[in-house]
Amino acid sequence: AQSVTQLGSHVSVSEGALVLLRCNYSSSVPPYLFWYVQYPNQGLQLLLKYTSAATLVKGINGFEAEFKKSETSFHLTKPSAHMSDAAEYFCAVGKGSYIPTFGRGTSLIVHP
Amino acid sequence: DAGVIQSPRHEVTEMGQEVTLRCKPISGHNSLFWYRQTMMRGLELLIYFNNNVPIDDSGMPEDRFSAKMPNASFSTLKIQPSEPRDSAVYFCASSLTLTEAFFGQGTRLTVV
Numbered sequence: 001a002q003s004v005t006q007l008g009s010h011v012s013v014s015e016g017a018l019v020l021l022r023c024n025y026s027s028s029v030p031p032y033l034f035w036y037v038q039y040p041n042q043g044l045q046l047l048l049k050y051t052s053a054a055t056l057v058k059g060i061n062g063f064e065a066e067f068k069k070s071e072t073s074f075h076l077t078k079p080s081a082h083m084s085d086a087a088e089y090f091c092a093v094g095k096g097s098y099i100p101t102f103g104r105g106t107s108l109i110v111h112p
Numbered sequence: 113d114a115g116v117i118q119s120p121r122h123e124v125t126e127m128g129q130e131v132t133l134r135c136k137p138i139s140g141h142n143s144l145f146w147y148r149q150t151m152m153r154g155l156e157l158l159i160y161f162n163n164n165v166p167i168d169d170s171g172m173p174e175d176r177f178s179a180k181m182p183n184a185s186f187s188t189l190k191i192q193p194s195e196p197r198d199s200a201v202y203f204c205a206s207s208l209t210l211t212e213a214f215f216g217q218g219t220r221l222t223v224v
Contacts, residue, residue, distance in 0.1 A: 041218075043116070043215030101157075102154065
């Protein structure tokens with residue numbers, strides 16, 4: 001069994017500030033972990049993925065995430081937020097036959 | 113490649129009517145997923161096909177929902193009869209084994 005918990009349905013930051021979106025997972029086997037972004041009226045787009053190689057994963061648009069097995073976490077960060085980062089972000093866990101289980105999503109709001 | 117193509121983008125129908133959503137996956141991908149997204153329940157996996165065969169349909173809400181994949185380039189999700197609680201955004205996604213899932217733009221279904 002596997003599941004994902006995203007802490008905080010909304011995160012608000014100022015432009016230029018650090019972005020931190022939290023994700024904790026539960027999996028009975030070593031997981032694959034993913035972050036997706038969804039812009040309004042769009043489908044989900046993969047930001048980055050962890051597949052048991054390097055624990056620090058770099059993705060598109062300056063985002064990165066670190067896999068911490070001891071904390072069962074895979075938090076998403078970006079050093080400096082941009083207005084265009086405003087979107088819904090989903091963490092997902094999957095393995096093997098690749099049926100990702102998604103979290104409820106976190107809405108990132110960026111203030112000027 | 114044009115990506116995953118879903119049609120229609122928007123559908124408004126009356127309660128009791130049959131609704132058919134269509135999906136063309138990315139050429140060469142061997143896995144196809146149908147998801148439903150609502151505010152209340154988030155992103156839910158409805159059904160997963162591998163090599164055109166339904167592997168996991170445990171997420172299909174009830175017998176009113178059915179999905180087919182007659183060939184590698186086409187899938188349908190049918191709701192008959194439709195109900196207002198079926199109103200949601202339905203996403204199709206495709207994947208090449210153990211790589212990222214590519215999502216379509218979604219179909220926004222409104223049942224009145």
